[in-house]
Amino acid sequence: MRKIFKDLVDAGGTGGLNWHVHAFQSRKRWQPTVAHIEYFLARCQPRHTHLLLMGCSAGWMMPTPWLTQFTQIDAYDIDPLAQRLFNWRHGAALRQSQMQITHHRLDAMTHLPDILAQHPHASIWFDNMLGQHRYRIRDEFQVEKELCALKITLQGRDWGSVHDVLSGPTQVVNTKTLRTQDVRQGVYPKDMDAAYNQSLVHSLHAQGIWFDHLTSHVFSNDVPTTLIPWEFKPHYWHWLQAGWQSSFEG
Numbered sequence: 569m570r571k572i573f574k575d576l577v578d579a580g581g582t583g584g585l586n587w588h589v590h591a592f593q594s595r596k597r598w599q600p601t602v603a604h605i606e607y608f609l610a611r612c613q614p615r616h617t618h619l620l621l622m623g624c625s626a627g628w629m630m631p632t633p634w635l636t637q638f639t640q641i642d643a644y645d646i647d648p649l650a651q652r653l654f655n656w657r658h659g660a661a662l663r664q665s666q667m668q669i670t671h672h673r674l675d676a677m678t679h680l681p682d683i684l685a686q687h688p689h690a691s692i693w694f695d696n697m698l699g700q701h702r703y704r705i706r707d708e709f710q711v712e713k714e715l716c717a718l719k720i721t722l723q724g725r726d727w728g729s730v731h732d733v734l735s736g737p738t739q740v741v742n743t744k745t746l747r748t749q750d751v752r753q754g755v756y757p758k759d760m761d762a763a764y765n766q767s768l769v770h771s772l773h774a775q776g777i778w779f780d781h782l783t784s785h786v787f788s789n790d791v792p793t794t795l796i797p798w799e800f801k802p803h804y805w806h807w808l809q810a811g812w813q814s815s816f817e818g
């Protein structure tokens with residue numbers, strides 16, 4: 569009983585009622601970030617009409633029109649509220665476009681190899697989920713290793729992700745001077761991480777201690793990615809990284 573209640577409230581520390589209430593109340597503040605994500609996704613060209621959507625939640629930051637290009641979606645989340653709220657937000661448009669959606673309450677990290685094997689001809693989108701891995705697995709070394717190994721598990725697949733890279737408290741930020749930053753090959757190499765992260769943090773007038781989500785090696789260095797600022801709460805910002813890896817399937 570206690571476990572069911574805890575799952576409803578925080579879904580293992582990464583979602584649940586807490587997340588949904590916060591997301592609902594933050595819609596206006598998050599709008600610039602949602603627009604950046606929409607712009608990024610509009611430039612991605614998924615190879616398949618079947619999508620595996622990881623960490624869908626209610627799709628608070630997901631543009632509905634991007635979803636309607638698919639004919640089939642399998643959506644995965646551990647949050648017991650995800651299916652109902654996702655359908656509330658996107659269901660009508662998806663039904664109108666005759667898209668078939670199937671929800672799975674499943675740990676998409678643990679079951680990833682099985683999911684990929686079940687759906688060999690599907691594109692994959694991690695929807696702001698990978699930055700949460702650190703909250704679920706407390707061992708930093710294991711988290712970094714698993715996130716880094718994802719690109720091997722996904723080798724040959726058509727996939728993308730938007731995820732937290734860094735987050736923390738800030739002073740007042742002039743949002744007009746903030747823009748997304750395109751990170752091209754070689755600008756975010758392994759040995760530049762510390763300096764590069766420092767410059768990102770600096771651009772948001774950071775103060776206090778910032779949190780590293782250990783996602784900086786999710787993509788290999790040759791994948792162009794975009795860094796997107798996100799005002800998660802007033803005076804608490806995240807840098808998100810978005811990228812799409814399109815390799816040929818064997």
Ligand SMILES: C[S@@+](CC[C@H](N)C(=O)[O-])C[C@H]1O[C@@H](n2cnc3c(N)ncnc32)[C@H](O)[C@@H]1O
Pocket residue numbers: 579582583584587591622623624625626627628629630644645646647650674675676677678695696697700701704
């Ligand atoms: C930051 S929320 C983002 C939600 C969604 N993309 C949106 O726009 O509302 C992260 C979501 O990922 C889910 N999640 C985290 N780790 C997961 C995992 N290993 N497998 C499946 N879902 C996971 C959480 O339950 C939560 O709903």
